[in-house]
Amino acid sequence: MRGGREDSLRGKFLRGVLLLTLLVLSARLWDLQIVKGDEMRVLSERNRVRIKKIPAPRGTIYDRNGVVLADTRPAFNLYLIPEDIRDFSETVDGLSGLLGIPREEIMSRLKQARGFPPSFPVLIKSDISMDEVAKVEAHRIFLPGVTVQMEPKRFYPHGDRLAHVLGYVSEISPEELKMEHYKDYSAGDIIGKYGIERIYEKYLRGKDGEKRVEVDATGRET
Structure with missing residues (x-):
């Protein structure tokens, strides 16, 4: 019983870490594509067009x-x-x-x-x-x-x-x-x-x- 409870807690912890990581990545993706989309597009264009x-x-x-x-x-x-x-x-x-x-x-x-x-x-x-x-x-x-x-x-x-x-x-x-x-x-x-x-x-x-x-x-x- 004790071992099963520890495995359950460990699984919840790992799922929590994974969920937090996905939230951070999603927030960063939103920032780059939506909030700073125009700015990043201009920078990309400058690097490609001369x-x-x-x-x-x-x-x-x-x-x-x-x-x-x-x-x-x-x-x-x-x-x-x-x-x-x-x-x-x-x-x-x-x-x-x-x-x-x-x-x-x-x-x-x-x-x-x-x-x-x-x-x-x-x-x-x-x-x-x-x-x-x-x-x-x-x-x-x-x-x-x-x-x-x-x-x-x-x-x-x-x-x-x-x-x-x-x-x-x-x-x-x-x-x-x-x-x-x-x-x-x-x-x-x-x-x-x-x-x-x-x-x-x-x-x-x-x-x-x-x-x-x-x-x-x-x-x-x-």
């Missing part, structure tokens, strides 16, 4: 006879997206070994972008070769956060013969980013540094676009 920048091609420069002096061509640029990197050391070391980019250079570029959102693509190397593109794509599964984007690059049909007049373009520096004159620019943007390219920067720059893209767990577009 705004991708579409760089504008730089304006073409002609001479008085309509001959092209400066134009743009497509180029492949290598980026790192901090938000998608699982292991920084593993990704940085892997990328450095794969393409021969000094580890210090990669880390320096990541540090320069610390003030930007973690989803902001950090330019690591511009105008990479097709061989380098193939290497990156072949190892993408081992390098989460690494992405290659095709973007416009400045091109001078006559080489550097008119460099003293046309000037040149280059990536904006950390010092220039702090200037009021470049308040609308971001790390990785290309600006005119000298000559016509610099004097007419606001006319040649163009206006970047953007699009919404869905990404998977590694940051790749789906």
Whole structure:
């Protein structure tokens, strides 16, 4: 009799614990789906959908006879997206070994972008070769956060013969980013540094676009 009573009490206790657990889980589920449903839906959307920048091609420069002096061509640029990197050391070391980019250079570029959102693509190397593109794509599964984007690059049909007049373009520096004159620019943007390219920067720059893209767990577009 005594043993049966103890078993009965133990059974009631276990059922009580199970019931309490189910009540707690149900309350939590209600809170997430009903009370905070809209908020959680927005957070989920942010993790899945990303705004991708579409760089504008730089304006073409002609001479008085309509001959092209400066134009743009497509180029492949290598980026790192901090938000998608699982292991920084593993990704940085892997990328450095794969393409021969000094580890210090990669880390320096990541540090320069610390003030930007973690989803902001950090330019690591511009105008990479097709061989380098193939290497990156072949190892993408081992390098989460690494992405290659095709973007416009400045091109001078006559080489550097008119460099003293046309000037040149280059990536904006950390010092220039702090200037009021470049308040609308971001790390990785290309600006005119000298000559016509610099004097007419606001006319040649163009206006970047953007699009919404869905990404998977590694940051790749789906």
